[in-house]
Amino acid sequence: DADVTQTPRNRITKTGKRIMLECSQTKGHDRMYWYRQDPGLGLQLIYYSFDVKDINKGEISDGYSVSRQAQAKFSLSLESAIPNQTALYFCATVKVWDGKNIQYFGAGTRLSVL
Amino acid sequence: AQSVTQLGSHVSVSEGALVLLRCNYSSSVPPYLFWYVQYPNQGLQLLLKYTSAATLVKGINGFEAEFKKSETSFHLTKPSAHMSDAAEYFCAVGRGNKLTFGGGTRVLVKP
Numbered sequence: 195d196a197d198v199t200q201t202p203r204n205r206i207t208k209t210g211k212r213i214m215l216e217c218s219q220t221k222g223h224d225r226m227y228w229y230r231q232d233p234g235l236g237l238q239l240i241y242y243s244f245d246v247k248d249i250n251k252g253e254i255s256d257g258y259s260v261s262r263q264a265q266a267k268f269s270l271s272l273e274s275a276i277p278n279q280t281a282l283y284f285c286a287t288v289k290v291w292d293g294k295n296i297q298y299f300g301a302g303t304r305l306s307v308l
Numbered sequence: 309a310q311s312v313t314q315l316g317s318h319v320s321v322s323e324g325a326l327v328l329l330r331c332n333y334s335s336s337v338p339p340y341l342f343w344y345v346q347y348p349n350q351g352l353q354l355l356l357k358y359t360s361a362a363t364l365v366k367g368i369n370g371f372e373a374e375f376k377k378s379e380t381s382f383h384l385t386k387p388s389a390h391m392s393d394a395a396e397y398f399c400a401v402g403r404g405n406k407l408t409f410g411g412g413t414r415v416l417v418k419p
Contacts, residue, residue, distance in 0.1 A: 197350070200351075201401050224332075234317055234411045234412070235411055236312070236314075236398055236400075236408075236411045236412055237398070237407075237409040237411075239406060251407075260316075280351075283385075284351055284352065286352075289346030295406075295407065296354065296357065296377055297352075297354075297407060298351070298354075299344075299351035299352040300351050301349070301350055301351045302350070302351050
């Protein structure tokens with residue numbers, strides 16, 4: 195079983211719909227991150243969480259919200275999806291090692307907004 | 309602020325040839341650096357990380373990267389490409405709690 199699991203793996207939705215992407219982990223890490231990946235842009239940070247009560251905005255948080263339901267679960271929501279949110283979304287957990295963050299990624303969720 | 313530039317969005321190599329993927333970074337403080345690989349329909353996997361213990365870092369699958377402070381570079385190499393190396397590779401620079409990723413380089417390996 196994967197250490198970081200994202201559901202769904204693929205989703206097609208319509209403009210204006212609310213959608214939630216889910217991430218769960220079995221690594222026992224406190225820190226979890228959500229990224230979006232667009233061709234040529236690499237990964238951009240949407241939100242990150244250090245623990246259940248600590249949630250922070252990343253570089254591109256507008257149009258997104260998150261919920262850290264438990265240490266193992268971190269969900270990303272699009273309240274009203276728009277076409278330019280079509281992207282590949284990744285969840286990651288973070289292990290702090292020697293003062294550095296080592297990130298472990300899920301397999302990704304491919305979202306298309308029509 | 310920090311940034312990462314990967315030169316070349318696509319690289320094509322012949323099987324058995326050298327793989328060289330370029331990464332340059334800008335950072336106001338000494339960075340910590342990573343290379344990740346993404347195989348089709350999969351998430352990112354850590355290839356290697358710069359620990360500051362040695363400038364030449366060896367990773368998985370025969371890859372290595374050399375940190376050159378004077379050139380602000382962290383290029384990734386593999387002496388002999390294999391078909392299974394076809395993937396997208398991302399360089400990332402970290403500071404504090406965040407990683408900044410380069411745009412990625414897609415590697416095509418020709419038989």
